[in-house]
Amino acid sequence: MKNAVTASPAAPSTDAFIHFSKQFSFETDCWDTHEALQSESPGFVLLDVRNAELFANGHVPGAIHLPHGKIVKSKMAQWPQNTLFVVYCAGPHCNGAAKAAIRLAKLERPVKLMTGGVTGWLDEGFPLNQIRK
Template identity: 30%
Template sequence: MPSEQMAFYRNKLAYETDSSDLYAALQQEGSQVVVIDGRSRDAFLAEHIPGAINVPHRTMSSATLEGFAKDRRYVTYCDGIGCNASTKAAMNMVELGFDVTELLGGLDWWRRDGYATEGKNAQPATSMSTCGCDG
C-alpha cells in the first residue's frame, strides 16, 4: 500500500502546481514554462496571469497550437476550483503531445496568494507572501 500511495503523490505533484511554485518558475532566467489560459477570450481580456497565452480549451487543436514548442512545460489554468477549463485544456494539450501541468486554484488562488494580474480588471501584487507550505 505505501508504494501505491507514493506513486499517487508523485504523479499528483508531476501534474499539478500551485501559484507559489508557478511564480518561482516564471522568475527563473531561461524559464521553459509557458502559461496557458484555457478560458474564453472575454474572460482572458478581463483578467489573466501576466504573460499567459489565451487558447480557449474549446478551440484547441493541432492547428490552433501549431508553432507551440513541444520542449516546453505548459501550465494550464482557468478561473479556479469551480471551473474545469484548465483540466480540459491540459487533456487537449496532452493528447496533442505537450508536457502539461495544471495550476491548482487557477486565477482565484493566484490572486489570493497576492500575485499581480493583467487585463481590464488587472490587480496589482499585494503581499506576495510565500506559500505557507514553503516553511
C-alpha cells in the same frame, strides 16, 4: 469512535508516497508557477484557457490567451513538440483547465495544470494583468 475521516484507514506509507509524488507530474501550484515566471526562462508556456472577456478582465502576467476549445494541432505548431504547457482557468470550480490538459495530451504535448487557477493566484496575493479597453 469512527468518523468520516477515520472510517477509512490511511494508505500505507509506500502507497501514499507513490500517489502524492505522482501528482507533481500532473499539476503545479500558483506559488511555484509565480516563482518560475520570475526567471528569464521558466521552462514552460502558461496558457489561460478561459474566454476572451475573462482574460481581458484579469490574467496571470506572462500568460497566453488560448481558450481550451481552440487548442488544436495547427495552433500548437508554433511551439516545439516537447514544450511544456501549464494551463489554468478560473479556479477550483472550473474544469476548463482539465479540458485544456486533455486536448494537449491528445496532441501528445507535455502538460500540467496550475491548481487553483485565477482564484488561487489571487489567494496567494499575486497581481493580475488587465487589458485596457
